[in-house]
Amino acid sequence: MSQFKFDILKQHESTKARLGLIHTPHGTIQTPNFIFCGTKAAIKGLNPQQMKECKTQFILANTYHLMLQPGADLVEKMGGLHKFMGWDGPLLTDSGGFQIFSLGHGSVAEEIKGRRNSSRPKTMLKITEEGAKFKSYLDGAIHLLTPEKSIETQRKLGADIILVLDECTPFHADKNYTARSMRLSHRWADRSMQEFKRHDNGKQSLYGIIQGGVYPDLRQESAEFTNSLDFFGQAIGGSLGGTKEQMYEVVDMSFTYLRRDRPTHLLGIGGLKDIWEGVAMGVDTFDCVHPTRIARHGHALIRSADTDHINIKNARFKEDANPIDEKCGCYTCQNFSRAYLNHLMKAQELLLIQLLTMHNVYFMNQLMEDVRTSLENDTFLETKANWFS
Amino acid sequence: MSQFKFDILKQHESTKARLGLIHTPHGTIQTPNFIFCGTKAAIKGLNPQQMKECKTQFILANTYHLMLQPGADLVEKMGGLHKFMGWDGPLLTDSGGFQIFSLGHGSVAEEIKGRRNSSRPKTMLKITEEGAKFKSYLDGAIHLLTPEKSIETQRKLGADIILVLDECTPFHADKNYTARSMRLSHRWADRSMQEFKRHDNGKQSLYGIIQGGVYPDLRQESAEFTNSLDFFGQAIGGSLGGTKEQMYEVVDMSFTYLRRDRPTHLLGIGGLKDIWEGVAMGVDTFDCVHPTRIARHGHALIRSADTDHINIKNARFKEDANPIDEKCGCYTCQNFSRAYLNHLMKAQELLLIQLLTMHNVYFMNQLMEDVRTSLENDTFLETKANWFS
Numbered sequence: 014m015s016q017f018k019f020d021i022l023k024q025h026e027s028t029k030a031r032l033g034l035i036h037t038p039h040g041t042i043q044t045p046n047f048i049f050c051g052t053k054a055a056i057k058g059l060n061p062q063q064m065k066e067c068k069t070q071f072i073l074a075n076t077y078h079l080m081l082q083p084g085a086d087l088v089e090k091m092g093g094l095h096k097f098m099g100w101d102g103p104l105l106t107d108s109g110g111f112q113i114f115s116l117g118h119g120s121v122a123e124e125i126k127g128r129r130n131s132s133r134p135k136t137m138l139k140i141t142e143e144g145a146k147f148k149s150y151l152d153g154a155i156h157l158l159t160p161e162k163s164i165e166t167q168r169k170l171g172a173d174i175i176l177v178l179d180e181c182t183p184f185h186a187d188k189n190y191t192a193r194s195m196r197l198s199h200r201w202a203d204r205s206m207q208e209f210k211r212h213d214n215g216k217q218s219l220y221g222i223i224q225g226g227v228y229p230d231l232r233q234e235s236a237e238f239t240n241s242l243d244f245f246g247q248a249i250g251g252s253l254g255g256t257k258e259q260m261y262e263v264v265d266m267s268f269t270y271l272r273r274d275r276p277t278h279l280l281g282i283g284g285l286k287d288i289w290e291g292v293a294m295g296v297d298t299f300d301c302v303h304p305t306r307i308a309r310h311g312h313a314l315i316r317s318a319d320t321d322h323i324n325i326k327n328a329r330f331k332e333d334a335n336p337i338d339e340k341c342g343c344y345t346c347q348n349f350s351r352a353y354l355n356h357l358m359k360a361q362e363l364l365l366i367q368l369l370t371m372h373n374v375y376f377m378n379q380l381m382e383d384v385r386t387s388l389e390n391d392t393f394l395e396t397k398a399n400w401f402s
Numbered sequence: 403m404s405q406f407k408f409d410i411l412k413q414h415e416s417t418k419a420r421l422g423l424i425h426t427p428h429g430t431i432q433t434p435n436f437i438f439c440g441t442k443a444a445i446k447g448l449n450p451q452q453m454k455e456c457k458t459q460f461i462l463a464n465t466y467h468l469m470l471q472p473g474a475d476l477v478e479k480m481g482g483l484h485k486f487m488g489w490d491g492p493l494l495t496d497s498g499g500f501q502i503f504s505l506g507h508g509s510v511a512e513e514i515k516g517r518r519n520s521s522r523p524k525t526m527l528k529i530t531e532e533g534a535k536f537k538s539y540l541d542g543a544i545h546l547l548t549p550e551k552s553i554e555t556q557r558k559l560g561a562d563i564i565l566v567l568d569e570c571t572p573f574h575a576d577k578n579y580t581a582r583s584m585r586l587s588h589r590w591a592d593r594s595m596q597e598f599k600r601h602d603n604g605k606q607s608l609y610g611i612i613q614g615g616v617y618p619d620l621r622q623e624s625a626e627f628t629n630s631l632d633f634f635g636q637a638i639g640g641s642l643g644g645t646k647e648q649m650y651e652v653v654d655m656s657f658t659y660l661r662r663d664r665p666t667h668l669l670g671i672g673g674l675k676d677i678w679e680g681v682a683m684g685v686d687t688f689d690c691v692h693p694t695r696i697a698r699h700g701h702a703l704i705r706s707a708d709t710d711h712i713n714i715k716n717a718r719f720k721e722d723a724n725p726i727d728e729k730c731g732c733y734t735c736q737n738f739s740r741a742y743l744n745h746l747m748k749a750q751e752l753l754l755i756q757l758l759t760m761h762n763v764y765f766m767n768q769l770m771e772d773v774r775t776s777l778e779n780d781t782f783l784e785t786k787a788n789w790f791s
Contacts, residue, residue, distance in 0.1 A: 053749040080438055083745040091723055091741050099737040260636040348488040352480050360442040
């Protein structure tokens with residue numbers, strides 16, 4: 014018997030935004046919400062207790078990294094990912110596909126977001142009907158990831174919500190390639206679901222992923238396919254175009270075809286503006302490495318019409334006795350000045366990463382709370398319009 | 403009116419060990435106790451709240467580093483070191499001398515502990531009656547640190563307990579050099595005290611430092627000098643010899659001459675065995691970078707007759723579901739297995755440093771609590787004899 018349930022508490026009148034609850038065996042997620050990236054079974058710089066103190070409800074880990082180190086068998090032996098990483102709240106794992114194709118093509122992550130190619134060595138060897146063959150980034154060993162293997166690995170890891178294996182097509186793929194790739198992903202999704210059902214004990218739930226690149230007819234075909242399978246939730250994947258505008262178009266278009274009774278996740282997107290736009294289009298959950306990654310470069314998220322962050326290294330903070338954000342309730346803003354953080358940056362002190370990550374995580378969770386409160390109070394559009402000013 | 407007071411609660415019968423309380427404007431320290439190094443106004447990897455959760459009572463910061471970056475004037479402007487670094491408990495600063503001479507001779511820290519020379523560039527330029535001239539390790543700028551300047555700087559920083567400027571003589575210094583150096587340090591101590599009294603408002607207290615290297619007559623002379631000045635407390639400094647045995651001899655010898663109504667600190671020493679031996683000889687407080695430094699190299703402190711730590715990288719921990727120490731009450735041991743920490747090490751995850759530092763800090767504080775409890779319960783010698791087994 015499944016321990017999962019999705020409740021839609023309230024539908025916004027003039028947009029697709031909605032308030033909801035995703036119930037999992039490890040607790041309930043209030044939606045809209047944000048999922049933080051604990052790639053290798055750890056948030057870079059914060060422990061699980063700190064994540065909770067920063068109001069985090071949902072964390073993800075990456076199957077690709079964990080299957081290579083320490084391996085899914087070891088994690089299973091240690092009692093599963095929740096116990097292994099000391100996080101007792103809701104957890105999601107991806108299929109492992111994204112990183113294979115990303116490292117493989119050398120650029121999927123960049124391309125999906127419309128950035129130029131990176132110069133990483135390509136480790137993707139071959140995509141066949143069976144699965145994706147790739148070289149480990151750690152030791153060069155050759156692995157084959159099939160839909161069955163991905164689900165088996167995710168079952169051993171034991172996250173609450175898991176994803177089907179899909180092929181991530183690069184942005185420059187033409188319509189023919191995108192269509193062929195999408196149909197392969199559909200067959201893989203079918204196999205993922207079959208493998209999932211073979212062992213389903215109600216403790217995990219499976220999300221489908223809608224493909225189709227920037228092409229409306231393909232998005233429709235993929236949505237209809239995804240709608241027809243017995244998924245608990247769904248994610249919007251595939252190429253989202255080369256610009257923010259195109260990304261919003263693709264996401265919006267996808268929602269015209271996707272069923273609305275399932276929680277819907279937008280893969281890898283989580284800019285501050287993207288959150289408000291995405292929620293308005295119907296997105297329930299987001300994930301992005303941005304908040305934690307920029308912290309490691311000395312950047313702190315702020316509310317501003319001009320920029321989403323300040324760089325704490327900037328000389329103008331040297332004697333600034335104010336916190337990053339006067340209204341922020343996080344430990345960092347309650348206790349430390351910009352001058353102190355600027356000093357830590359110059360002194361290359363490790364503590365800086367912890368303090369900035371804490372602020373950025375709290376900031377995102379506060380943003381999501383603001384989104385939910387505005388839906389609750391019927392002030393979503395006004396709050397969306399004014400939040401940055 | 404001074405806000406400082408030292409209470410001796412209980413004197414051990416057969417050793418010089420004792421239980422005490424050091425009262426400061428920022429709280430009371432139970433002695434014997436350990437001071438953790440927050441060199442640049444930050445504990446590497448832990449925030450002040452975490453330090454408290456790990457039962458820390460006392461932290462130090464280094465005047466040398468802070469006078470160069472961000473500068474004592476800035477710290478003062480930001481409300482002093484307590485406010486700047488978000489630590490509201492007792493704080494100590496050193497005089498700045500140790501690092502000048504350490505970086506200067508290229509090796510004082512190593513030599514005091516009997517280790518071989520390091521190959522650092524020498525930045526000490528000249529020692530005169532006036533003070534020590536040195537090059538900044540940051541930008542090569544030339545600075546002169548005088549006793550007055552050191553006290554002024556420490557006054558601006560605003561720690562509770564501050565130290566006189568002394569010359570740190572290298573281990574290989576002969577008796578003549580050691581004697582001359584000691585007398586220079588005495589004159590500097592005199593000047594430090596005069597400068598301290600000029601501005602004393604009861605919010606800081608000054609410790610003297612006993613010199614004299616490994617020579618009993620010099621240690622006696624230095625103790626008698628230090629005893630005669632109006633210090634609140636005293637530290638054992640200077641060269642402590644080339645071996646652990648010699649170090650214990652020098653410390654023990656120093657206590658024959660030092661007055662016992664003042665809290666006594668042993669500078670830079672804090673091995674697990676050193677703690678028990680030092681307490682038995684009369685030491686009230688210790689400091690050492692060891693617990694926090696080894697954490698950054700993947701080492702976790704343990705109770706064992708053979709070694710003071712395990713290296714979490716070791717392959718035998720790969721599938722070890724036990725915590726570092728089953729009896730330890732720290733967050734790390736309560737929540738994570740050695741297998742997880744081993745994984746974090748292999749994955750080069752930042753979180754490892756935080757989790758190991760937390761364990762090592764808690765471990766030291768638990769050790770100090772065990773020492774105090776044994777004094778309280780009149781089981782000091784038995785506990786000392788059996789603690790490692």
